[in-house]
Amino acid sequence: MGTDRYAYASRLRRVEAVPKLWLTLGALILCISCGSAAVGLVTLALMGALTVGLGGQRAATLVRFLRLPLAFLAVGCLPIVFRPLPAGEGALWAAEVFGRFRWGVTAEYLRVGLTVFCKALGAVSAMYFLSLNPPMTDLTQALERLHVPKLLVELMELIYRFLFVFSDTARRIRVAQESRLGYQTAGRGLRSLGELASSLFLRAWRQADRSYTALESRGYTGALNTLPATRTPGRWLYGVLAAVAAVQILTWMAERSWLQ
Amino acid sequence: MSVAIETRGLSYVYEDGTRALEGVSLRAERGKVTGVLGGNGAGKSTLFLNLNGVLTPSGGEVFLAGKRVSYARRDLPGLRRRVGIVFQDPDDQLFSADVYRDISFGAVNLGLPEGEVRRRVEAAMARTGISHLRDKPTHALSYKQKKRAAIAGVLVMEPEIMILDEPTAGLDPQGVSEILRLLRSLRESLGMTILLSTHDMDLVPLYCDYAYVLRGGRVAGQGTPGELFLRPEVLRENQLRLPRLAHLMEILAREDGLAVSPGAATIGASRREILRAYQEGSR
Structure with a gap:
């Protein structure tokens, strides 16, 4: 069940999702708008520490998750750092490619690349706080409280719920196909996959009918009104938000004065 | 009645x-x-x-x-x-990924005050023995547990x-x-x-x-x-079909001439029935 497993094990499980959402957004926005490598690294450290310290997630889990986007980040930053240079421009390192084009790394773009890398890593760390602490249903509930249109929130909740139902169905169809050698050759595999998709669509259609009937029999009249389990308000998280923001801004100011 | x-x-x-x-x-x-x-x-x-x-x-x-x-x-x-x-x-x-919220649905639809909804959800979870699953997402429940959650979701409406x-x-x-x-x-x-x-x-x-x-x-x-x-x-x-035991009674009566009735379809009833026929036969 993916990352949700960790959210359900979080120590902040019984705290309202709204302050967690603001904490993440605050850290994320500051991290991105400061445009500084130091702030990125500080955000990475702070939000990581919060996930481990407050959320009670194992550090190894967090490191494993942080490793996931590393390859994307590296690939994304490479073209920023390593680029064609006009002849005669000073560079940290440069080489002639095919004896004609001069490619290399300059101090300026190395700094830009590093900033982008750190900034992105900080942002990812902030987002992980959100995905590893409140469970999805709490998050959608928080969105509703923040006046996101009810229709949108209900759709998100239903999609999330039936994602698991349909992925289970798809898995079962796939096993049934494989047991009849449906994926022996590439061509047959493609055909089987198409059949899987179409039968999944039909099942989803019928599922919608049955779910609607079931909802109706429990008094559904157009709104999926439910009552969530009680949560503690967690207003103290706004204090944490202020502290994180203060450290981010101080880091940014320190970096600026140091660079000048 | x-x-x-x-x-x-x-x-x-x-x-x-x-x-x-x-x-x-x-x-x-x-x-x-x-x-x-x-x-x-x-x-x-x-x-x-x-x-x-x-x-x-x-x-x-x-x-x-x-x-x-x-x-x-x-x-x-x-x-x-x-x-x-x-x-x-x-x-x-079960339409919600949150067990507690799913169970509350019917009670909320009745327009009950929050306290009453909570009381009913707690009672329904306790009665169906799923109170310990409140912090689990629906998709992590076993089929058996989902069945209980579905029953709890109807119980909160306190139907007759x-x-x-x-x-x-x-x-x-x-x-x-x-x-x-x-x-x-x-x-x-x-x-x-x-x-x-x-x-x-x-x-x-x-x-x-x-x-x-x-x-x-x-x-x-x-x-x-x-x-x-x-x-x-x-x-x-x-x-x-007949329940297995009632079927056994039927065969005993038809094939073996034992005076038992296929109406005795539970273990207790068929045991009594066989013992009775046995004692009557040995007398």
């Missing part, structure tokens, strides 16, 4: 012209378990949806506690509160009559016993009237006080389990 729900000449025709129910008359007594038996496509599910107002009968009448049920739009919420349905596949019923469509389908033997024990406790401690459909004939003598056999949308037979098993041909004509 007072009648909790009764149908008289109930008919239902689907939009495509399929006559799913034709003149069904049955009654479920208060605080009893009434079984609706029948093969696939006998009309059991259609019958249930008519009783709860999801479908509106094409003909005939339904009486709840002696009063004629109105299928007018404004009366439907009241009907659905009083008659709850637990569907066969819990995945059809609970309808269960194939409550034991897809459960392992222990799961079957657990669900049936739960139903028995609902009947005994809440005095709830239970209507259930099944084609697991071995469960009928254990849990049903009375049963109807449905076939092609008509009532093909009815009686207490003991009475039904005395006429095995009615069951066999309708894609059903």
Whole structure:
């Protein structure tokens, strides 16, 4: 069940999702708008520490998750750092490619690349706080409280719920196909996959009918009104938000004065 | 005995012209378990949806506690509160990824104050034995647990009559016993009237006080389990069979000339029956 497993094990499980959402957004926005490598690294450290310290997630889990986007980040930053240079421009390192084009790394773009890398890593760390602490249903509930249109929130909740139902169905169809050698050759595999998709669509259609009937029999009249389990308000998280923001801004100011 | 729900000449025709129910008359007594038996496509599910107002009968009448049920739009919420349905596949019923919120749905729809909703959700979770699952997402529950959550979701509405469509389908033997024990406790401690459909004939003598056999949308037979098993041909004509033990009694009586009745379909009853026949024979 993916990352949700960790959210359900979080120590902040019984705290309202709204302050967690603001904490993440605050850290994320500051991290991105400061445009500084130091702030990125500080955000990475702070939000990581919060996930481990407050959320009670194992550090190894967090490191494993942080490793996931590393390859994307590296690939994304490479073209920023390593680029064609006009002849005669000073560079940290440069080489002639095919004896004609001069490619290399300059101090300026190395700094830009590093900033982008750190900034992105900080942002990812902030987002992980959100995905590893409140469970999805709490998050959608928080969105509703923040006046996101009810229709949108209900759709998100239903999609999330039936994602698991349909992925289970798809898995079962796939096993049934494989047991009849449906994926022996590439061509047959493609055909089987198409059949899987179409039968999944039909099942989803019928599922919608049955779910609607079931909802109706429990008094559904157009709104999926439910009552969530009680949560503690967690207003103290706004204090944490202020502290994180203060450290981010101080880091940014320190970096600026140091660079000048 | 007072009648909790009764149908008289109930008919239902689907939009495509399929006559799913034709003149069904049955009654479920208060605080009893009434079984609706029948093969696939006998009309059991259609019958249930008519009783709860999801479908509106094409003909005939339904009486709840002696009063004629109105299928007018404004009366439907009241009907659905009083008659709850637990569907066969819990995945059809559980729409929220959060167990607690899913269970609360029916109670919130009744427009109850928050405190009352919480009290009912807690009570329903405790009664169905899933209080420890409140912090789990729906997709992490086992089939058995989902089934209980679905029952809890209907219990919060505190219905007078609970309808269960194939409550034991897809459960392992222990799961079957657990669900049936739960139903028995609902009947005994809440005095709830239970209507259930099944084609697991071995469960009928254990849990049903009375049963109807449905076939092609008509009532093909009815009686207490003991009475039904005395006429095995009615069951066999309708894609059903005798419970194993009743079948054994039938064979002992027919092939071996032992004076036992196939009405004895539980272990206790057939044991008594065999002992009695044995003692009479040795005398």
